[in-house]
Amino acid sequence: MIPELNFVSPLTRQPLTKTPDGSALLGGSDERYPLIDGIPQLLIRSGQVQASSDSHAYYRERASEYDHGIEVMFAMFLADEEQTRRDMFAQLELRPDSRVLEIGCGTCRDTIHLLDMPIDVFAGDLSLEMVLTGRDRLLRAEKNTSRLQLFCADVMHLPFADGFFDAAYHFGGFNLFPDYKEALAEITRVVKPNGRVVVGDEGIAPWLANSEFARILENSNPLFRHRAPLDCIPVDARQVGCRWILGGSFYLISFVKGQGEPPLNLDVTFPGRRGGSHRTRYFGKLEGVAPALRDRVLDAAAAEGISVVAWLEKTLGRAVQNAPSDGVDD
Ligand SMILES: C[S@@+](CC[C@H](N)C(=O)[O-])C[C@H]1O[C@@H](n2cnc3c(N)ncnc32)[C@H](O)[C@@H]1O
Structure with a gap:
């Protein structure tokens, strides 16, 4: 496993140290982040800053039924899940030895394919239950996890230094993040200049907004009423792209991290x-x-x-x- 000491405090961004018995990571005067089942819990205690508590409760209760729901969804769109996911993170343009963040990894349905590449993967989620279910999937598939670090953290307060990653990826939970602009800024913060960011979630393509296709989906799942949050992309984004996948029902935003506003x-x-x-x-x-x-x-x-x-x-x-x-x- 990659050493946990790559993590910084999600509160102060100062380095963390491990307790002698290896049961927790410590930061500042009273920051203690336990390792549960070997997985660092880098979550800020509620009350310290605004945290994503609603999402946390929602996914904690649904970890076990989540995977079935995903299979139903890909079947509904007549799509091959593995191919769809590989196409999505192909946009990260990863190279050998790239270091990638996958935040909101859920039950590791993308992670399992990312592990096929010779790269370092940091896969994290708000919910420990989702990560543990994901880890079981990776163990069952006998995946080589020597370049994987699982962790729990909130996308709003990532436990990484600025520019730590070559690329960052999120799929599926964006619409429930508490602040889209801040979430995208935080994901972008931990990516190096010229690194790539890819995020996607439910959101009908504009040309389908008034179609029966849209009405059918929105009738069953109100999350499809979301729209691609293009106005939340940071000003330092360059080469911005937005495509719609799964028949035009999910947006997928990708961009390269630049510096400041575009030159003029x-x-x-x-x-x-x-x-x-x-x-x-x-x-x-x-x-x-x-x-x-x-x-x-x-x-x-x-x-x-x-x-x-x-x-x-x-x-x-x-x-x-x-x-x-x-x-x-x-
Ligand atoms: C719909 S699932 C998608 C999981 C996975 N990416 C996939 O495609 O199967 C959304 C995931 O985002 C996580 N999530 C929601 N809010 C989060 C937050 N604020 N920070 C980190 N993860 C979050 C949830 O716990 C859940 O596992």
């Missing part, structure tokens, strides 16, 4: 009457003037055959040069 050349000058550049138009705004004066400025610029910005730069520049250097009011 502010100094390209625009042709035409208004002229100027983004820098002059956006950062160089002055107070407004009376409409009659504005019209005279437009006419004066046109008469000289230059853009309004060029005329203003020239005329105001000259006026400022001639103005007294002190005594200027705000």
Whole structure:
């Protein structure tokens, strides 16, 4: 197994140390994260910060019946589950020795296929019951788990340092996360620059929103009323893609982690009457003037055959040069 000391405190992001008897990970003055059945419980106690408690109770009670529900779902869409899952995480573009986070791994129905690759897999879930059911699946299938670390954590407070992963993946629980924007930001935080993020969940494709297909699905499961949360994608995302799978009933968002907002050349000058550049138009705004004066400025610029910005730069520049250097009011 990969050593648990790759984990940091989900509260402070400081490194954790293991107790001498190996029963818990310790952080700060009073942080204690027990290992239950060998699985680190990196969950923040309720009350410390907002945690995903509703989801926790829901999946704790459903771990045993969950797998049957998933088989029914793939049968309903006439889809091959293994192929569908492999297609989904193909978008992570994993390479040999990539380190991948799978959060919300549930009963390890994706994990089992990720383990076929020569990569390090950190598979975590809010619910210990789901993870234990998943671990049984991996043991029954006699999978090599030497490059797998299972853990329990909340997607809203991941126990990893910034940029720890080459890629991060989540499928199936996104619609129940308490804050989509913060969840995507937290998943993206733990991915390296240029690493990939892939998330998907129920959400009918826009062109099917008013179809009978949509009404039938939404009638049986209100989760299909969700829509792809495109407005929650972080501004540092690049090469963003969204496809709809399983007949158009689930969205799958993928992107590459960039840095900050997309680059923009502010100094390209625009042709035409208004002229100027983004820098002059956006950062160089002055107070407004009376409409009659504005019209005279437009006419004066046109008469000289230059853009309004060029005329203003020239005329105001000259006026400022001639103005007294002190005594200027705000
Ligand atoms: C529908 S299941 C999907 C499981 C698995 N990814 C699959 O495709 O079969 C959603 C999973 O997300 C987990 N989950 C829900 N909220 C979570 C949260 N805030 N943090 C981490 N996992 C969460 C649930 O416990 C559950 O196992």
